[in-house]
Amino acid sequence: MFTLVTTVILYVGGFVFLYGVIRLAIRHSLEEAEVRRIEAQRAEELAAHRDRALLEGKGYLAGS
Numbered sequence: 652m653f654t655l656v657t658t659v660i661l662y663v664g665g666f667v668f669l670y671g672v673i674r675l676a677i678r679h680s681l682e683e684a685e686v687r688r689i690e691a692q693r694a695e696e697l698a699a700h701r702d703r704a705l706l707e708g709k710g711y712l713a714g715s
Contacts, residue, residue, distance in 0.1 A: 705712075
């Protein structure tokens with residue numbers, strides 16, 4: 652009887668632990684995705700600004 656109770660407690664505890672680990676991993680991955688999205692957006696804005704500055708300074712390269 653003691654073995655059965657211990658097994659059930661460990662089994663349920665294992666599922667609770669796995670739920671927590673999976674939840675933590677998902678949260679961290681979503682935060683990482685958000686950071687990468689912001690960095691990509693910032694890089695795109697910097698590239699657009701750099702392109703505009705290049706065209707303002709050397710517009711003859713664009714054929715205008």
